[in-house]
Amino acid sequence: MTFDLSPRPLNPAPATPRMIWPNGAKSALFVGFDVDAETAWIGNNPSNVDRMVTTSHGGYDARVGIAKILELMAELGLKGTFFTPGWTALAHPAQCEAMVAAGHEIGHHGYLHKLPDRTKLDEAFEEIDRGFEALQSALGVRPVGYRAPSGENFPELLAYLKKTGIRYSSSFRDDILPYRHAGADGAVGPVEIPVNFAFDDWNFGMSSRTSSRPLFGRDAVLQLWIDEFEATHAWGGVTTLVLHPQVSGRPMRWHILRDFLRHVIDKGDVWIATGAEITDHYEALEAASAR
Numbered sequence: 001m002t003f004d005l006s007p008r009p010l011n012p013a014p015a016t017p018r019m020i021w022p023n024g025a026k027s028a029l030f031v032g033f034d035v036d037a038e039t040a041w042i043g044n045n046p047s048n049v050d051r052m053v054t055t056s057h058g059g060y061d062a063r064v065g066i067a068k069i070l071e072l073m074a075e076l077g078l079k080g081t082f083f084t085p086g087w088t089a090l091a092h093p094a095q096c097e098a099m100v101a102a103g104h105e106i107g108h109h110g111y112l113h114k115l116p117d118r119t120k121l122d123e124a125f126e127e128i129d130r131g132f133e134a135l136q137s138a139l140g141v142r143p144v145g146y147r148a149p150s151g152e153n154f155p156e157l158l159a160y161l162k163k164t165g166i167r168y169s170s171s172f173r174d175d176i177l178p179y180r181h182a183g184a185d186g187a188v189g190p191v192e193i194p195v196n197f198a199f200d201d202w203n204f205g206m207s208s209r210t211s212s213r214p215l216f217g218r219d220a221v222l223q224l225w226i227d228e229f230e231a232t233h234a235w236g237g238v239t240t241l242v243l244h245p246q247v248s249g250r251p252m253r254w255h256i257l258r259d260f261l262r263h264v265i266d267k268g269d270v271w272i273a274t275g276a277e278i279t280d281h282y283e284a285l286e287a288a289s290a291r
């Protein structure tokens, strides 16, 4: 494999069009959860499957985290998107069915949470196919949104996602507004709802034996989230959350998330929507501007 290092924009997507949010809102909030469960620990490190304590970080999702997150969303009257690896849906069907029953959107998050690798195209596509099959058989859903496991993507994968019916991706870090991916040969790719790395709770709230790090508490995280949200709101962008029940479903962190979401709700002029709703809106604007 040779690498094309010629100077060019590595993401060829055209500039983001002007965004008008629904209902006079000044900005949008996309509450996205990654329901990795144990796949976060075994997808890229299969030998961890025999390490019960290591994988028990992910086991927290099924035993506590998912239920507490669903409780919080119900209390606040919010709908979110739960990006769920196929393996998680098959291993923990009851907990995942509860996400569907509560009216949340299910997104595609690979099958075993393997990092997409451009040097192994067949394996990358198989992760997509198996993810769809598992979500269909366990939950009866066919997702339209995709968040890349371990946050990686490449042109062939974007094209494959579009071909399989994925309407939007939520992984890239290069904008504060949704935009449309440009596929190979000028083909139209999925919509991107970019994420903000400041809202990935794993950075602040996960530490393990194999990756031991200090944790950040309420004063650091809540203020960071509020400041980043307020600035994004002032710029009229979308605040995209990358939350994990095995992190934000922990007792103290659950309260940080609750206080943050209440702060956003209290603004009164934020459109809080699922990924599918944001994509519907984006595509409606595209259609209107094409007329």
Ligand SMILES: [Zn+2]
Pocket: 034, 035, 036, 040, 109, 113, 149, 150
């Ligand atoms: Zn994940």
